Amino acid sequence: MAKYMLIMRNSDESLAKMMDASFDDMLETVGRFNDELIKAGVLVAAEGLEDAAQSVVVDHTGDTPVVTDGPYGETKELFGGFYILDVASKEEAVEWAKRIPAFPGSKTEIRRVPGIDEFPQDNEWIKKERAWREQTGQL
Amino acid sequence: MTSLEAVWRIESARIVGALTRYTGGDLELAEDVAQEAVAEALVSWPRDGEPANPVGWLLNTARRRAIDSFRRRAARDERYALLASEDTDGGDGHLWDPDRIDDDVLALMFVACHPVLSPEARVALTLRTVGGLSTEEIARAFLVPVATIQARVTRAKKTIAAARVPFEVPPQADRKERLGGVLSVLYVIFTEGSTATTGDSLLRTDLAYEAVRLARTLAALLPGEPEVFGLIALCELTTARFPARTGPDGSAILLEDQDRRRWDRSAIRRGLAALAQATAAGRGLGPYGLQAAIAAGHATAASVAETDWERIVLLYEALGRVAPSPIVELNRAVAVAMASGPGPALLLVDELVAQDRLPGSYLLPSVRGELLSRLGRTAEARAELELAARLCGNARERAVLVRKAAALS
Secondary structure, three states, X not given: OEEXXXXXXXXXXXHHHHHXXXXXXXXXXXHHHXXXXXXXXXXXXXXXXXXXXXXXXXXXXXXXXXXEEOOOOOOOOEEEEEEEEEEOOHHHHHHHHHOOOOOOOOEEEEEEOOOHHXXXXXXXXXXXXXXXXXXXXXX | OOHHHHHHHHHHHHHHHHHHHHOOOOHHHHHHHHHHHHHHHXXXXXXXXXXXXXXXXXXXXXXXXXXXXXXXXXXXXXHHHHHHHHHHHOOOOOXXXXXXXXXXXXXXXHHHOOOOOOHHHXXXXXXXXXXXXXXXXXXXXXXXXXXXXXXXXXXXXXXHHHOOOOOOOOOHHHHHHHHHHHHHHHHHHHHHHHOOOOEOOOOOHHHHHHHHHHHHHHHHHOOOOHHHHHHHHHHHHHHOOHHHHEOOOOOEOOHHHOOHHHOOHHHHHHHHHXXXXXXXXXXXXXXXXXXXXXXXXXXXXXXXXXOOHHHHHHHHHHHHHHOOOHHHHHHHHHHHHHHHOHHHHHHHHHHHHHOXXXXXOOHHHHHHHHHHHHOOOHHHHHHHHHHHHHHOXXXXXXXXXXXXXXXXX
């Protein structure tokens, strides 16, 4: 089994469609999809993000970071939320991603989440991170 | 894994469940036509492209095959004549009913784990029809020839038909007992994956995770059953130790020697949450819940020394009352050794030996050897450990026993 993150990326088009949609319908559709994931025993975690208009961007292009309000201007795809699934293969993660109730114009990217076991275990920072995960019960 | 395999893994239980209801409870026919649809997809998807609705495609293809079969059988069986005539309207025959699909999957689980089947048949049929594993995958997991699994599954389906087992979620009166049957099948699958009894690998994690997946599905479809949560808790807390259970060379590492920092904290968190669910029902823990509580005692202890062994002894005593077994007694003896020393534990083990409660098991001489060693009775200890090594079927565990015996000379 491996963990995969399904990264949901919105565009202006999909965000506009989202604004037009009924909130109750959206809750129902997303709730049903989440329920499918739970029934299949694959859901590990999921979060959605607040409107990108509320975001702040820290730009590391120059020597000192520059802070600006709002989403990063030229980006056509805005990170809107994620699922982490525990599945048998990348193809299974892809199959679930196809079923995400998404608005036209949005995309979902599938990336494997490496476990901490895959890092060098004698590294002191990895040891520290392990201790933190142990204390807090993080994934 | 191809996308067809991914779809099948996610949907097989629902596809076979819906088809079984559609064919009037004929699991054999349902499974056959589902497999035919998959075979057809193997040819046509790569050629024509994957359909927009893969599940619908598989269901409709299987349904057409089922109708062909109804027509062939109509002459000799009225039931099929009726099904065939009902289906000439080109409708979908209520094949995919979102309100019924969960019950179809549940019914499939209960039928696959039905008491008319032998334990081996229940395991094979569950993995095949509910888990969606291929015959080859099941054979590989259990290290038996493909033909054996093939025959087991075929025979199981014929037994279900011959015994006229209804395709339904058992009525309330039988529910508790039948649920116990389902849980025990899932647990057998889990233990085979988590303590491989044969072969040269200690863990077959895919099989263990398969059992966890099926248990989670069961919990979601049948909420409010504390023992389902007890089983999930037990599985999660056991899988949490997987990363620490084998050395780099694949050899077994005993609980006392495991690097507890390597335990999977998120599995522990999920296990404790499931155990809390099982406890919250307020009906007292069942056999799985009690084993989970024991595992939780280890999972939350920083070391062997800091483990609350008194409590673990009490939990084993409770487990021995609700689910008496010599293995439980043996484990209780191990806990007693930790809580009160090897002397009192050896008395319990010798009682098991006197009653010949675990004939041929390597576990009994292995524990006895350990206790004798701690009591300084070295020669006897070595003989017991050597006996255990001869009886042990798992190459990795055998190596540990041989090493321990050698260390005593």
